[in-house]
Amino acid sequence: xxxxxxxxxxxxxxxxxxxxxxxxxxxxxxxxxxxxxxxxxxxxxxxxxxxxxxxxxxxxxxxxxxxxxxxxxxxxxxxxxxxxxxxxxxxxxxxxxxxxxxxxxxxxxxxxxxxxxxxxxxxxxxxxxxxxxxxxxxxxxxxxxxxxxxxxxxxxxxxxxxxxxxxxxxxxxxxxxxxxxxxxxxxxxxxxxxxxxxxxxxxxxxxxxxxxxxxxxxxxxxxxxxxxxxxxxxxxxxxxxxxxxxxxxxxxxxxxxxxxx
Ligand code: NAD
Numbered sequence: 569x570x571x572x573x574x575x576x577x578x579x580x581x582x583x584x585x586x587x588x589x590x591x592x593x594x595x596x597x598x599x600x601x602x603x604x605x606x607x608x609x610x611x612x613x614x615x616x617x618x619x620x621x622x623x624x625x626x627x628x629x630x631x632x633x634x635x636x637x638x639x640x641x642x643x644x645x646x647x648x649x650x651x652x653x654x655x656x657x658x659x660x661x662x663x664x665x666x667x668x669x670x671x672x673x674x675x676x677x678x679x680x681x682x683x684x685x686x687x688x689x690x691x692x693x694x695x696x697x698x699x700x701x702x703x704x705x706x707x708x709x710x711x712x713x714x715x716x717x718x719x720x721x722x723x724x725x726x727x728x729x730x731x732x733x734x735x736x737x738x739x740x741x742x743x744x745x746x747x748x749x750x751x752x753x754x755x756x757x758x759x760x761x762x763x764x765x766x767x768x769x770x771x772x773x774x775x776x777x778x779x780x781x782x783x784x785x786x787x788x789x790x791x792x793x794x795x796x797x798x799x800x801x802x803x804x805x806x807x808x809x810x811x812x813x814x815x816x817x818x819x820x821x822x823x824x825x826x827x828x829x
Contacts (some may be wrong), residue, residue: 570809572624575650577642579633579676579690580660582606585709587614588797589657592805594621599650602628603642603658607619625650633686642675643693650698655808658687659709659733661724663761665768668722676723683727684734690737691738695747704747705808709800710734710822712755712788720772728753732819739817748816752803755823756785758794791824 576593580586582604594600600618602611618626627649631642631822643773646653661683664675687708713721714728732751739749756762762785769780786792800822806812821827 571596571598571655573597573599574654574808575599575601575652576655576657576808577601577603577646577690577694578657578659579686580604581657582611582614582628585754585757585797585800586657586659588756588801589659589707589709589804590614590618591621592798592801593657593808594618594624594626595647596805596808597622597624598655598689598808600625601642601646601650601653602626602757603631603633605630625663633690634681636685636689637688639686640693643690652689652701654698654701654703655705655707655765656690656694657707657804658690660686661709661727661761661805663721663724663765665720665765665772667720667772671722679723680727680730687731687734688762691734695738695742698747699742699745701715702746703751704742704745706735706738706747706749707804708732708751708818710735710751711827712753712821714751714753714819715821715827718788720769725759735819736817738799743816746813748807748813750807750815750817751809751819753819753821753823754795754800755789755821755826756794757797757800759797776800788826789824790826790829793824795822795824804828 576598580592581590581602631638711728
């Protein structure tokens with residue numbers, strides 16, 4: 569319970585990796601702000617579950633992170649209700665698979681807005697409070713695609729490489745303020761984001777579903793296993809500990825050996 573009295577905002581935490589990170593931070597005692605879309609009853613059940621885990625408060629804010637004004641409103645609400653953000657996890661993200669010459673312009677803009685620019689906005693709202701308190705943790709869910717590319721994912725690979733650049737830059741700016749800034753870069757984790765890209769990958773590469781899973785997704789990972797949500801969440805929770813105070817500006821891979829190749 570090393571995070572008792574601290575507040576964590578995890579973007580895109582109504583599903584997948586973000587929800588796993590929210591649970592791990594709540595288990596360490598943090599108040600939680602979960603963010604993202606989905607079924608209202610399911611979100612309320614998760615919210616209550618987080619309060620049971622932490623013994624603290626959990627709120628849901630459905631800010632659309634593609635809109636800087638909605639991000640600003642969410643931060644104003646968190647300041648009023650929970651006294652600001654001590655742990656920021658920039659996790660929300662989306663994927664779209666298409667050859668670059670056919671890549672829909674609106675999908676490019678949406679992926680850059682959500683996977684990259686949203687992190688700039690959340691960080692600029694968060695840093696002043698962390699500086700005042702002399703403590704903070706900023707974590708981005710990047711991807712193996714922050715280090716290597718795959719064809720047909722131009723916007724996603726661009727945004728994830730950019731997120732690492734933002735992470736390193738801000739890490740240097742706040743290094744003397746008790747604030748660490750890092751990325752976690754998972755390989756393939758079985759979540760709706762991966763499930764949803766299978767049909768487009770089948771189309772783009774002319775493959776069956778099983779071929780996409782075994783010959784495209786798991787082929788990248790020497791362990792031949794999907795990374796689990798819990799494995800990513802455990803590393804995020806470790807980064808919030810005092811033992812991690814000198815890990816900053818890092819991009820930590822959890823990818824079954826993918827980027828070692
Ligand atoms: P997911 O689709 O399960 O969850 C995405 C979350 O983002 C959901 O809570 C959704 O409601 C939210 N979201 C979507 N659009 C939003 C918006 N405009 N505003 C606010 N919230 C929004 O995805 P996931 O697989 O858990 O991915 C989470 C992060 O992990 C992403 O950044 C993704 O790029 C990254 N990642 C995933 C994998 C993987 O294999 N699943 C691998 C590496 C990195």
